Structure formats: structure tokens, C-alpha cells
Amino acid sequence: MAAKLVAPAFSAAAMVAPDETAYDLFQLLRSSRSSRLPCLDQHLPGLLSPGHAVVLHGEANSGKSVLLRNVLAAQLLPVRCGGHGLPAVLIDAENQCDVWLLAKVLQERARAGDQLATTEAVTEALGRLLIFRPSEPLELLRQLQRLRQILRQNPTAGLLVIDSLSAWHSMSAAFPRSTGATLKECWRAVWRLMREACVAAVISHRDGQLEFSLELEAIHLGVGCCPKVVEEAEGDAPRGSQRECFYLAPWGKELDTTDPQSAQTFFVISPAGEVVSIPTLGLGDQLVAVEGP
The missing domain is CATH 3.40.50.300 (P-loop containing nucleotide triphosphate hydrolases)
Structure with missing residues (x-):
């Protein structure tokens, strides 16, 4: 049987460790994340x-x-x-x-x-x-x-x-x-x-x-769907399996999969819902863009 998740109350006190001062917490909150x-x-x-x-x-x-x-x-x-x-x-x-x-x-x-x-x-x-x-x-x-x-x-x-x-x-x-x-x-x-x-x-x-x-x-x-990508075999995945790919780009810019220097980034979604960033969408060692939805 799966363990039941019980969420404790939302409070500031629960955030401060026993050996942590308010200043330590303030510095953490102000830090770059x-x-x-x-x-x-x-x-x-x-x-x-x-x-x-x-x-x-x-x-x-x-x-x-x-x-x-x-x-x-x-x-x-x-x-x-x-x-x-x-x-x-x-x-x-x-x-x-x-x-x-x-x-x-x-x-x-x-x-x-x-x-x-x-x-x-x-x-x-x-x-x-x-x-x-x-x-x-x-x-x-x-x-x-x-x-x-x-x-x-x-x-x-x-x-x-x-x-x-x-x-x-x-x-x-x-x-x-x-x-x-x-x-x-x-x-x-x-x-x-x-x-x-x-x-x-x-x-x-x-x-x-x-x-x-x-x-x-x-x-x-802007967030949107790209053409599907062909993946190399990894683990139990069949060679040439396809996964839907998504892109992020400055809003208003059109998707361009041919320019590796563009300000676009790409990701796929694992079966568990985890976002996995990929370095590029185009001809490469791991991923190849294919035409069609």
C-alpha cells in the first residue's frame, strides 16, 4: 500500500532549523536561486x-x-x-x-x-x-x-x-x-x-x-510543441522511438530549429512528468528532428 502523504501546516517557524538564525534565513531568501x-x-x-x-x-x-x-x-x-x-x-x-x-x-x-x-x-x-x-x-x-x-x-x-x-x-x-x-x-x-x-x-x-x-x-x-524527435536507443527504449518535444523562446519569436545560435531552448517530458532539457533540436548525436506533428 502506498504511503499517505500528509501536508503539515504552512508556517515560518517550520522553516527555521534549530541552529539557524533569522538572519541566516533572510540571507537564504535573498540569494539567487x-x-x-x-x-x-x-x-x-x-x-x-x-x-x-x-x-x-x-x-x-x-x-x-x-x-x-x-x-x-x-x-x-x-x-x-x-x-x-x-x-x-x-x-x-x-x-x-x-x-x-x-x-x-x-x-x-x-x-x-x-x-x-x-x-x-x-x-x-x-x-x-x-x-x-x-x-x-x-x-x-x-x-x-x-x-x-x-x-x-x-x-x-x-x-x-x-x-x-x-x-x-x-x-x-x-x-x-x-x-x-x-x-x-x-x-x-x-x-x-x-x-x-x-x-x-x-x-x-x-x-x-x-x-x-x-x-x-x-x-x-512562448511555449509550444515542436516536431517530434527521434531518440537513440537508451535502456529498454526501442531504437528510433519518438517523443514529443517542446520549446521555449522569447515571446513573439517564431520557432527556428535550424539555427543553433537562436535564443530557443527545448525539452521533453518523462513518463513521470519530469521536464528534461535537451541541448538542441537538429542534427546531432542524440536527437534528430523529423517533419510532421
Whole structure:
């Protein structure tokens, strides 16, 4: 029987080790932190550092939510397992977050040796996550205001993840003066949180109504699907097996798989949901791009 994961309470006290001072914790929170994902860090080194913001633009099923789960894993996992061991806040605006998918990624990335140690690491990581699930833009705005108060009392959450801030696209199109104005204020509330609480923000956003996302001073990256890639045989995988590949590029740039010097990065997704960065998409020793979807 699989071990049941029980998430402990979200608190600042739980973050401070017995031999750690408040100053030590402050220095940790202010330090530069990467996402542990080369495909993301190449675009913004120290992605999870205080004050950094990334908006991932892309259509449905383009890999945005998978990237967000892996970013959360890097933030939440204990240092001994390769993470930063810091709390995070997830705003699940789409109401599609499956905690067990996140736990699967945490388990894959923890690699703590024996099963008990891995389960303890995953439980510890999930205990650092606070989740909000707004049902409408006005509730999201209220939750962001509540989060502002929470972070004043517990100034240890260094990362805010929102999936996604385009959840109410149809509502804002139908009611631009009410819903649209509220969503615009939500973007501004996120920006205020970043400045006041010194948090990093990673936000997914479907293309459309981009003027809202431009309210936030952030790196804007496009996420999408590439042509499939042919992989060399590895382990039990058959030679020539195909896996779907995804790309990250500065938003607005067209995909170009022929230019190795372009600002594009590529990744594939493992069966466990782990993002695996690949160095290039083109003729090479490991991967070969093929035409067609």
C-alpha cells in the first residue's frame, strides 16, 4: 500500500532549523536561486530569485503546467534532494491542479535513496505549498490581498505560481468593463506582491488580451510543441522511438530549429512528468528532428 502523504501546516517557524538564525534565513531568501531547469534558466538565470517574474505564453497542452510543476518541485524539495527547501504559493485558477501529479514529479526528482526517505522528502515538500483556488476574478483579487497579509506574517514564501491568469478569458471578452478591469487589477496586485514580499512569480497565460500581462514587468516566453524527435536507443527504449518535444523562446519569436545560435531552448517530458532539457533540436548525436506533428 502506498504511503499517505500528509501536508503539515504552512508556517515560518517550520522553516527555521534549530541552529539557524533569522538572519541566516533572510540571507537564504535573498540569494539567487535557479529553477534547476536549464531550458528555463538559460532565458533568466536565477529564475526563482526575489523580484524575478516569468510569464509563459502558450496554447492548451503546450507544456506550461508541466513546467510550473517542475518549477514548484525545485522550490519545495529539501536541499538534500537538490531543491531550495523554501515555501511556495500556487494559485490554481484553472482548478485543474492534481497534487498527485506534483507528488509524482517530486518523487522522481527527490531520488533520496530508499522509499521511506523519498516519501519523507515528498511529504516535507508538499508541506511547504499553499494552494488557492479562486472561482472568479474578484475572488482571485481578494485572495491576492489575503496573501499579502499572509506573507507579512510568514515572510518565507519566495515563489508565487499562477496557473493561469487567462482562466477567465471568455468572461473578460464578454464583460470587458467589469471582469476585464478586475483581471487588470489582479496583474497589478501580483506586481505589488513581488515588490513588497520579495517573491518570484511564474505565471502561465494563454495568448490573447496580452495588454493585461504587460502590466507585469517580466520576461515573456512562448511555449509550444515542436516536431517530434527521434531518440537513440537508451535502456529498454526501442531504437528510433519518438517523443514529443517542446520549446521555449522569447515571446513573439517564431520557432527556428535550424539555427543553433537562436535564443530557443527545448525539452521533453518523462513518463513521470519530469521536464528534461535537451541541448538542441537538429542534427546531432542524440536527437534528430523529423517533419510532421
